[in-house]
Amino acid sequence: xxxxxxxxxxxxxxxxxxxxxxxxxxxxxxxxxxxxxxxxxxxxxxxxxxxxxxxxxxxxxxxxxxxxxxxxxxxxxxxxxxxxxxxxxxxxxxxxxxxxxxxxxxxxxxxxxxxxxxxxxxxxxxxxxxxxxxxxxxxxxxxxxxxxxxxxxxxxxxxxxxxxxxxxxxxxxxxxxxxxxxxxxxxxxxxxxxxxxxxxxxxxxxxxxxxxxxxxxxxxxxxxxxxxxxxxxxxxxxxxxxxxxxxxxxxxxxxxxxxxxxxxxxxxxxxxxxxxxxxxxxxxxxxxxxxxxxxxxxxxxxxxxxxxxxxxxxxxxxxxxxxxxxxxxxxxxxxxxxx
Amino acid sequence: xxxxxxxxxxxxxxxxxxxxxxxxxxxxxxxxxxxxxxxxxxxxxxxxxxxxxxxxxxxxxxxxxxxxxxxxxxxxxxxxxxxxxxxxxxxxxxxxxxxxxxxxxxxxxxxxxxxxxxxxxxxxxxxxxxxxxxxxxxxxxxxxxxxxxxxxxxxxxxx
Amino acid sequence: xxxxxxxxxxxxxxxxxxxxxxxxxxxxxxxxxxxxxxxxxxxxxxxxxxxxxxxxxxxxxxxxxxxxxxxxxxxxxxxxxxxxxxxxxxxxxxxxxxxxxxxxxxxxx
Amino acid sequence: xxxxxxxxxxxxxxxxxxxxxxxxxxxxxxxxxxxxxxxxxxxxxxxxxxxxxxxxxxxxxxxxxxxxxxxxxxxxxxxxxxxxxxxxxxxxxxxxxxxxxx
Numbered sequence: 001x002x003x004x005x006x007x008x009x010x011x012x013x014x015x016x017x018x019x020x021x022x023x024x025x026x027x028x029x030x031x032x033x034x035x036x037x038x039x040x041x042x043x044x045x046x047x048x049x050x051x052x053x054x055x056x057x058x059x060x061x062x063x064x065x066x067x068x069x070x071x072x073x074x075x076x077x078x079x080x081x082x083x084x085x086x087x088x089x090x091x092x093x094x095x096x097x098x099x100x101x102x103x104x105x106x107x108x109x110x111x112x113x114x115x116x117x118x119x120x121x122x123x124x125x126x127x128x129x130x131x132x133x134x135x136x137x138x139x140x141x142x143x144x145x146x147x148x149x150x151x152x153x154x155x156x157x158x159x160x161x162x163x164x165x166x167x168x169x170x171x172x173x174x175x176x177x178x179x180x181x182x183x184x185x186x187x188x189x190x191x192x193x194x195x196x197x198x199x200x201x202x203x204x205x206x207x208x209x210x211x212x213x214x215x216x217x218x219x220x221x222x223x224x225x226x227x228x229x230x231x232x233x234x235x236x237x238x239x240x241x242x243x244x245x246x247x248x249x250x251x252x253x254x255x256x257x258x259x260x261x262x263x264x265x266x267x268x269x270x271x272x273x274x275x276x277x278x279x280x281x282x283x284x285x286x287x288x289x290x291x292x293x294x295x296x297x298x299x300x301x302x303x304x305x306x307x308x309x310x311x312x313x314x315x316x317x318x319x320x321x322x323x324x325x326x327x328x329x330x331x332x333x334x335x336x337x338x339x
Numbered sequence: 340x341x342x343x344x345x346x347x348x349x350x351x352x353x354x355x356x357x358x359x360x361x362x363x364x365x366x367x368x369x370x371x372x373x374x375x376x377x378x379x380x381x382x383x384x385x386x387x388x389x390x391x392x393x394x395x396x397x398x399x400x401x402x403x404x405x406x407x408x409x410x411x412x413x414x415x416x417x418x419x420x421x422x423x424x425x426x427x428x429x430x431x432x433x434x435x436x437x438x439x440x441x442x443x444x445x446x447x448x449x450x451x452x453x454x455x456x457x458x459x460x461x462x463x464x465x466x467x468x469x470x471x472x473x474x475x476x477x478x479x480x481x482x483x484x485x486x487x488x489x490x491x492x493x494x495x496x497x498x
Numbered sequence: 499x500x501x502x503x504x505x506x507x508x509x510x511x512x513x514x515x516x517x518x519x520x521x522x523x524x525x526x527x528x529x530x531x532x533x534x535x536x537x538x539x540x541x542x543x544x545x546x547x548x549x550x551x552x553x554x555x556x557x558x559x560x561x562x563x564x565x566x567x568x569x570x571x572x573x574x575x576x577x578x579x580x581x582x583x584x585x586x587x588x589x590x591x592x593x594x595x596x597x598x599x600x601x602x603x604x605x606x607x
Numbered sequence: 608x609x610x611x612x613x614x615x616x617x618x619x620x621x622x623x624x625x626x627x628x629x630x631x632x633x634x635x636x637x638x639x640x641x642x643x644x645x646x647x648x649x650x651x652x653x654x655x656x657x658x659x660x661x662x663x664x665x666x667x668x669x670x671x672x673x674x675x676x677x678x679x680x681x682x683x684x685x686x687x688x689x690x691x692x693x694x695x696x697x698x699x700x701x702x703x704x705x706x707x708x709x
Contacts, residue, residue, distance in 0.1 A: 002613055002616075002657075002660060004613055004616075004617050005613065005616050005617060005620065005657070008617055008620035008621070008624075009620060011624070012620065012623060012624060012627060015624075015627060015631070016627065016631075019631040023631075025636065027636050027688070028636050028639050031630070031636065031639045031640055031643050031685060032630060032631060032639065032643070034643050034647075034681055035627065035630055035642070035643045035646050038643075038646055038647055038650040038674075039623075039646075039650075041650065041654075041670070041674075042650055042653055042654065042657075045654055045657050045667060045670060046657055048661070050666055050667065050670070053670055054669065054670050054673065057670050057673045057674055057677070058673055058677065061647070061673070061674060061677035061678055061680065061681055062673075062677040062680055065681050065684070066680060066681065066684045069684045069685060069688055070684075072688070073688055197444055197447060197448065197451075197465050198447075198448050198451050198452070198462070198465060198581060198584055199581060199584070199585055199683060201444050201445065201448040202448065202577060202578070202581040202679075203683070205577070206574075206577065206578070206676065206679065207379055208345065208349060208375050208376075208378075208379045209352060209574075209676065210676050210677075211375045211378065211379065212349050212352055212353060212356075212371060212372060212375045213356065213672065213673070213676060215371035215374065215375065216353060216356045216357060216371070217669065217673075219357075219364070219367045219368075219371065220356075220357065220359075220364075223359070224665070224666060224669055225666060225669060225670065226669060230673075234673060234676075234677070237677060237680055240680065241679075241680045241683065244680070244683050244684050244687055245683060245687075254378065254379075355563065355566050355567065355570065356567070358559075358560070358563040410536070410539060410540050410543075411540060413536045413540075414513055414536055414537055414539075414540040414541070416536075417516065417517070417520055417532060417533055417536050417537050418512075418513060418516035418520075418537065420520065420532075420533075421516045421517070421519045421520030421523060421524070421533055421537075422516055422519060430524075430525075430529060432526070432528055432529055451580075451584065452580040452581065452584070455535060455536075455580040455583055455584055456536065456539065456580055459532070461528070461531060461532060461535060461583060461584070461587055462584055462587075463584075463587055463588055463591045464588050464591065471591070473528045473531075473587065473591075475528075475529055475532050500608060503608075504611060507611075507615055511615065511618055511619075514619070514622050514649070515622060517645070518622045518625045518626055518645075519625075521625075521626060521629050521641070521642070521645065522625060522628065522629060527635065527637060527638060527641075530629075530638065530641065531641060534641050534642075534644065534645050538645055538648050542648055542651070542652055545652055546652065546655065549655050549656070549659055549664075552608075552659060553659065553664050560665065563665075564664050564665050564668060567668045567672065568655060568664075568668065570672065571651065571655070571668075571671055571672055571675045574672070574675040574676055575648065575651070575675055578675070578676075578678070578679040579648070581679070582644055582678075582679055582682040582683070585682055585683050585686040585687075586637060586640055586641055586644065586682060586685075586686050588686065588690065589637060589640075589685070589686035589687075589688075589689035589690050590635075590637045590689070592689060592690045593637070593689045593690075
């Protein structure tokens with residue numbers, strides 16, 4: 001913690017948050033929200049939460065802002081504001097917010113002090129993770145071992161939640177019939193856009209580097225910040241970059257819809273399959289240490305490390321496929337024809 | 340051929356990133372770079388004419404110091420303009436167009452980005468061979484396309 | 499060595515400051531883009547160079563790799579920054595922003 | 608030396624505050640993109656500086672590298688929006704300031 005930086009970044013964040021709410025144009029709100037996410041990442045880095053910061057970096061810069069733009073692109077930029085005159089409702093809302101805040105502040109006194117070393121969590125569980133996880137799993141990054149091994153079951157269902165989100169987007173937006181187009185609202189002029197040589201060239205050159213960087217993040221989740229989720233998002237972002245600079249047909253050419261959905265399923269299946277493999281080998285679900293019976297040249301500890309790598313790969317594949325399919329659905333109104 | 344080039348570049352990038360030289364991580368690196376070159380080699384090295392990449396690369400590296408010098412000049416120029424008390428008398432923005440003789444994509448992109456990085460000019464768009472350039476003063480506009488085009492033609496198109 | 503690092507960092511901060519002042523003072527979108535696109539590239543390169551020098555205090559493999567990674571960041575900024583500048587200014591041109599002219603009556607588009 | 612880098616970081620934050628003025632007050636949405644792009648570059652550098660302060664650059668460098676690669680995508684996406692829509696400041700957009708009542 002460096003309090004000078006802490007203070008200045010927090011000030012910027014508060015300004016950004018207010019601006020995001022105050023601005024009426026949705027596109028500008030999305031842009032300022034991008035700045036907010038940059039600053040949030042800085043704050044987390046500064047507090048030492050490197051993995052969280054990495055997630056914010058990849059999701060905020062790579063995907064969420066782009067998805068906001070795509071959504072605004074397909075709908076409208078206008079915020080419908082109510083005329084004033086509902087003073088009573090506003091006063092009521094203010095009262096409710098203040099009351100809730102008051103209750104929360106009162107409840108806060110029951111919590112242990114901030115970062116106190118005497119809370120139950122930091123007395124028993126955290127020291128075990130900090131001292132034993134390297135010995136147990138041979139993975140230096142504690143966050144990875146906690147997420148993928150000690151809490152593996154939890155993380156599996158987090159992946160399932162992401163998968164469900166992708167399914168929901170497909171279910172809502174995807175249309176198969178050609179005729180039910182919904183036309184854009186009136187004030188917009190949409191042109192195809194000029195095929196820009198420079199952007200295309202640079203995007204083409206950068207995309208393989210982004211992909212390799214994503215794979216590096218997945219593979220080195222054990223030693224440095226990052227892991228399956230971040231790597232998957234960055235991998236998806238590289239395809240989105242190609243789709244933005246060329247056309248969504250481009251990435252459909254590389255990765256068709258069928259393949260994409262298949263990959264999403266395969267990712268989740270790899271995760272669950274490793275779990276069932278452990279079950280078959282006679283241990284608990286997702287207890288990787290028995291994998292040493294199958295994998296060559298590993299003892300029990302290295303097997304846990306490799307098992308984690310396996311599920312990270314599963315998570316990465318699932319996340320990548322789902323990010324791409326969400327983007328494609330939003331940008332093309334679920335028709336997969338333009339973008 | 341282009342798969343092999345891409346694979347080698349990607350593997351070099353992997354070694355820089357990874358910094359672990361045990362067998363396990365190197366194997367992962369080989370697999371990843373193979374995967375990436377399989378997916379996007381035809382994107383990375385999309386080039387209709389096959390040319391000697393190596394000499395082009397060396398000549399481009401020789402071009403870079405001159406470009407860096409131009410970037411320093413341009414930053415000083417912007418600094419001077421921004422801190423000048425009567426800035427509005429110094430600038431006189433115009434949009435100029437000119438036609439270039441460069442043909443390949445890479446040469447045009449290098450020219451456009453070099454124009455963006457040199458003092459007082461930014462490329463707005465490139466339509467086939469016509470460049471639209473925004474210049475911040477008449478003096479900067481008069482210097483276009485300048486010696487940059489000749490240098491780039493020497494780098495990319497003399498074989 | 500420390501003195502070199504400090505001098506480079508101060509130079510970069512000066513350029514950043516000029517960039518920001520330019521961003522606030524220039525009269526129209528296009529000239530603001532000049533400030534944003536150019537000042538940032540060089541000052542990022544300079545400050546990253548300073549950080550490379552600072553982190554390279556003793557020569558071993560790990561330090562070398564970190565230095566190479568910082569240089570990689572510099573390379574990517576060097577590739578991406580002019581392109582981003584170009585993308586933004588092209589978008590502005592496409593949506594029809596009029597450039598600021600010194601003598602409005604003299605200009606006829 | 609650490610305090611020097613902390614000072615540098617705080618100075619960068621102050622510059623970000625000034626840039627944020629451009630990012631928030633517009634006047635057009637493209638100016639906002641420009642401001643956010645500049646903030647993104649500064650973020651990349653601040654990440655490396657924070658790593659230097661903690662003496663663990665090898666941990667923080669990956670995030671900075673991710674930003675150097677991904678900051679580009681946001682800018683491209685935003686500018687593609689304008690290349691296709693072409694209307695920059697349609698009527699009725701702006702701030703919810705009392706002067707600009709609608």
